[in-house]
Amino acid sequence: MFAEIITIGDEILIGQIVDTNSAYIAKKLNLIGVSVYQITSVQDDRQHIIQAFTEAEERADVIIVTGGLGPTKDDITKHTICEYFNDELIENQSVLQNVEDLFKKYISTPISDLNRRQALVPSKATVLQNKYGTAPGMWLEKGSKTFVSLPGVPYEMKALMEDAVLPKIQEKYKRPFILHKTLITYGLGESAIAQRLEEWEDNLPSFIKLAYLPNLGKVRLRLTAKGDDKDLLDAEVKKQLDSLNPLINDIFFGMEEDSTMEMILGKLLQENNATLATAESCTGGKIAETITSVPGASSHFRGSVVSYATETKIDVLGVSESLIEEHSVVSGPVAESMAKNAQKLLKSTYAIATTGNAGPEKGDSDAEVGTVYIALATPDKVFSEEFNFGNHREKVINKAVNKALEMLLKEILKK
Secondary structure: OEEEEEEEOHHHHOOOOOOOHHHHHHHHHHHOOOEEEEEEEEOOOHHHHHHHHHHHHHHOOEEEEEOOOOOOOOOOHHHHHHHHOOOOEEEOHHHHHHHHHHHHHHOOOOOOHHHHHHHEEEOOOEEEOOOOOOOOEEEEEEOOEEEEEEOOOHHHHHHHHHHHHHHHHHHHOOOOEEEEEEEEEEOOOHHHHHHHHHHHHHOOOOOEEEEEEEEOOEEEEEEEEEEOOHHHHHHHHHHHHHHHHHHHOOOEEEEOOOOOHHHHHHHHHHHOOOOEEEEEOOOOOHHHHHHHOOOOHHHOEEEEEEOOOHHHHHHOOOOOHHHHHHHOOOOHHHHHHHHHHHHHHOOOOEEEEEEEOOOOOOOOOOOOOOEEEEEEEOOOOEEEEEEEOOOOHHHHHHHHHHHHHHHHHHHHHOO
């Protein structure tokens, strides 16, 4: 079965906010066997919304709409739904009570008639009570098709999806099983991996597809199986993974469903009773941000020195001026000194250091834009590698982060 997602709001179309709602909804629908056929963003415009509803109804079984449910005049979703369903707005007492309770408990400003208008819902709608906000969710049926309207506030939408929408979809519709397994690889490009896997990929069963998802130094390989027999899917995907693993064992670092690279590193550091510190220049603290995005990182991450300026490398990290003068601030010896000194300063088992030129200007070094040196200090040694990650600043930084984590992982796995 198919679903479509429609997001309503000029703020999305002018780039004022990023539409994260659709990604979340699509992922949740996929987990219960619902394939998303299309995602559409439309203006706060009556005709545009009606056109999107009409087209989605022709293609999908479930249409999920987010946004446009506020009490102000620019939020027209409820009125447009009434027009589309030949319906009218009526006051729903349970919604009104919810609005009044929320104001009483959490909002210091007095409730207004404008706020009470949130209790107006289409008469044909089944109300999905919103415990975190005043705009209710609404479930409407048109023959075999279902329309669901949800507030655009992400945490409100997510709660309604989890508590109401997904259970109702599972109850109403018979769905196939969709199984995803995603492998994380580092150190080899998409086309090189595809050449390795060409014969294996050609022999996949028709109900299993392989997708390559490259991302700045790593490639995810996603296997997707779809069918009515869950046990058959599980068994066949396991069989295919067993035959795939020997082909990529030198670049394979884990399953995305189980853990991310930073989670894998965290587990390995904990298992080895080891700790990590970082000294970051061109990456600006992004390695530390990545590591600490995992709950519990304080057990193995000691801290970071973001030594963006040359003076900070000297004054805080203790890199000698003569070393910088001899080799340049963007160099292997300076990166290694940063790593050794961060390891000592923060009393860590391992330390990562980065120094480079992410662009667009050359900065304190004559190194070409894209040049990055990554150093790793271990209990036994310190070493560095030179890379050129291209001429796009964001790309250079993100590739440097991924490569640094890859270097650390390889070193830990040698133990």
